[in-house]
Amino acid sequence: MPTPPYRQIADDLRRRILDGDLPPGAVVPSENALVEQYGVAAETARRALAVLAAEGLTEARRGSGTRVRSFRPILRQAGKRLAAEQWGSGRSIWQADLDQRPMTVDRATVAEQPCPARIAESLGLEEGAAVWVRDRRYLVEGVPVMLATSYLPAGLVAGSAITRPDSGPGGTYARLAELGWAPVAFREQVRARMPLPEEAEALQLGAGSPVVLIVRFAFARDGVPVEVNEMTLDASRYLMEWEFPA
Template sequence: MRSGSVTVPRSEEDDFDRRSLHERIAADLRDDIMSGDLSPGANLPSTVQLKARFDASNATVQKALQLLKDERLVVGRAGAAVTVREHRQRTVRPAAYMAPAEPGEPYRWVTESSKGGAGARSELLEVAEVVPPADVAEALWLAPGGTALLRGQLLLIDDEPVELVTSYYPLDIAQDTAIAARRRIKGGTPALLADLGHPPRLTVDKVSARVPTQEQYRALQLPSDLPVLRTLRVVYSDGERPIEASVLVKAGHLNELRYEFTAD
């Protein structure tokens, strides 16, 4: 047992894991990686060590390692040890993306994600008037069957898809503006909304872990049905009016969210 882990009491009734052995091995190693016990650049235990630790065959261990390679957590080269991939997990600070960009500056997500030399960009996927999901409709105060302006985009870092963003806007705000045009908005929508007289004042996030949908699976090029982090983000302006509701989806095993609070 690794340092700091908890031993969970077992019984015949609860000692039941439906996953195959290689999936269970991958799960334990994944946790070692994501918690930092196996840091970026570190070698994973050898096949011999893993066989002994998990009482598994060579083939089973290799299947477990392949899962981690497919998930972009580790790198394996012929004749060399399997190592933890550098920058295998991104720490996302939502508060850093909230304020509108300065005049002439790119979308704040691009600016923040490009720090450290990464090549960040966004790809516009869709602009359309749609009936949004129920939780989005409720957040935007829409009547049943009401429509909103959808802007869908894919965010990439070094050409790897990292986040699928689907944003919705009330039609009375978005129609006949750059929000409704099928092109990227310089500085991002927070700056445009402020220019339109709807400055962002409050942002509320609701975060959940979910099994990816087919669309999310394809767009993010996920290797398996590992959970994704889904954020429903609602932005309010003056008078507590909702002006934007976005669904942000990212791979759970490659991202963590960091929120900071101060004591009153």
């Protein structure tokens, strides 16, 4: 089958971006410019631009048109960020990812709630049992990159700093260690899908932009589950890396 015209235009623009002809921050030719340059209909040009936006190569900026994304991807190294020497020394696990870039947390809420059915079995609890839920949105250089919701058994963490928005140096895992429930093992499940409407709004995603879902399970001694953390990441903002011995 011949390649549709909008795909041909997207391929041409993608090559220019990857070759550096259109560097990060550069203005991408507008819909009208593409119509004139390639002799296509406006809808064809619009679809070509939508392809690049869906691939995370471009972003629309109010008042300045569409530009090549200049955000440097976040390198997420699961083994490094979850190592005990990271959170055990009072550093946030986020510091392992950011290479000194500024990170902020907003929309943070912490509350005791009934445990959802999908979480209860993983925590060894009955559905509806009390859990503390930590819900946050993370921004890097002012850009929303991840939503995270942690669930922890109320019987383990009640009265601790984990039940406050700022859990202190080293975060939740350092506080669990102080309570005698230091995580000694983790398991993560990863999958991708299109975002729900509320996720797209919270992460300021363009049309067609996917998300990566990571569910992390943390275990203390004797395999006792101490946390389930559901994370929704803007797929275009991350580069994920796993390193392990042969």
